Amino acid sequence: MTLWWSTLCVAAPLLAAVLLFIRPKWMAGIALVAVTLVLVGALGLASVLDDSGPQFIAIGGWGAPLGIGWRIDGLAVTMLLMAGIVGWPVTLYAQGYFGGAAASRHFWPLWMLLLTALCSLFLSNDLFNWYVTLELLGLSAVALVTLSGKKAALDAAQRYLYTGLVGSLFYLLGVALIYNAYGVLDLAVLREVTAP
Secondary structure, three states, X not given: OHHHHHHXXXXXXXXXXXXXXHOOOOHHHHHHHHHHHHHHHHHHXXXXXXXXXXXXXXXXXXXXXXXXXXXXXXXXXXXXXXXXXXXXXXXXXXXXXXXXXXXXXXXXXXXXHHHHHHHHHHHEOEHHHHHHHHHHHHXXXXXXXXXXXXXXHHHHHHHHHXXXXXXXXXXXXXXXXXXXXXXXXXXXXXXXXXXX
């Protein structure tokens, strides 16, 4: 059941983003359903966590150190709940803010991609997966900054992009150094090999 709830948190906004790119009808409604499903998935994970305690899920059956792993613990569930709770007013406000503006065509899929990246980041238990989700998060955020099309927004987005790229390069360098030193990137295994 844990896999179902955690997958719902990531898959709902991702499918909504794809659907909104392909068919932009009922944009706010689709986004609101996706945010609601993230909240439902987070509540389901909270219930599982309360019954069974923290859990690790090996995505695709590949465990650490090779596979992608999700860790369901109190912090991850709290952050998912916050994403779902905050996502509601953001989505409702954006519906009124954009109305029928041309920028709304691009806002909704980008907002869903940002939410997908956040949920994946909160669940990931691997330093490289954090890098991938942070990149998706940063690129979605940069694109959202440019939506007005004004020169000030484009300049700000360009500075944001350059700053994010420099930060991500340093993060990736840190990941490479950790992998070189310990040979693993999974947080649970890394905790074991670095313990004194």
